[in-house]
Amino acid sequence: MDEAEDVFREYIQSKGLKFTPERKAILNYVFENHGHFEVEELLFEMRKNKVRVSKATIYRTVALLVKCGLLREVIFGEKHTHYEHVYGHEHHEHLVCSGCGKIIEFSDERIEKFQDEICVKNMFKPESHRFQITGYCEECVGGKSK
Template sequence: MLSEEDKFKEYLESKNLKFTPERQAILSRVFANPKHFEADELLVDLRLNKLRISKATIYRTLSLLVKSGLLREVIFGERHAHYEQVYGNEHHDHLVCNNCGKIIEFIEYRIEKLQDEVCRKNKFEPESHRLQIQGLCEDCTKKDDNKIKKK
C-alpha cells in the first residue's frame, strides 16, 4: 500500500497539480493526528506550528485530500464539515450527540451487507456512502433523565 504522501502525489499528478510545500505541510499535520477535525482547527494547529498557510489553501487542499480518497467529510452541522482519515482505515459510520457533540464510531456489517444488496438490486455501482445517526449519547440522556426526576 502506498504511503499517504505517495497516494496524494499520485492523485495530484493525475490532475496536473503540484505537490507544494503548503500541501505537504497540510498533509503532514492532518495525518499526525487520527482524530476528527475541522478546517479551522487545522488552521490553528498550523499557525501554532509556525506555518503560515492561508485559509483558502487549507480548504482547497482538504477538498483535494477528500477527492484523492485520503480523507472523508463527515458530521455536517453548524455550516461546516469535520474530516477524518480514511486511507488505510476500515470503513465505519457515526453516532453524533446533538447535545455535547460526542462522536461515536461504529462498524455494523449487517448495515454494510444490506447496502450492498440494495445496490445490487437496483443495478447501482456504489462509490462511497456516509451514515450518520443524530441523537443523544448515554451521558446526555442520563443528564436529561436527572433533570426530569428533579422537577
C-alpha cells in the first residue's frame, strides 16, 4: 500500500502534476478496500465513509492509476469498466460466470510463452494481453440462467 503510493507519487511528479488530497484518498480506497471494482462502487464506498470527491475526479484519477501501471482495466461483458490491482498481484486471467457473475482468477506461465511465440510470428510488439473464458461455474451449471 505504501509502496503503491510511492509509485503513484513518483508518476504524478514525473508528469509535473500534484499529489492532491483527493488523489491520495482515491488511491487509498482503491488499494485498501477492493479487489475488482467499478467507479460507481468506489464512489459509494468513499461516500459511505464521508470522504467526498466528485465522480469526475475519480474517473480522472483512476485513469492516472492505469497509466502508471498500478491498475488495469478488465472488461467482463458489462457496459461499465472494471478495474483490478496490478501492483501487488501477479498477472492472471479470468473465468467469468454468466450465471452468477462470479470471477475466478487463474494464471499459467504458458500463456506468456504463447503470446511471445505468436507475436514473433506476426511481427507484433506485445504490451499486454487478456485471456478470458466465459461460461458457468460449478454452482450455476444445471440452473443456467442467462
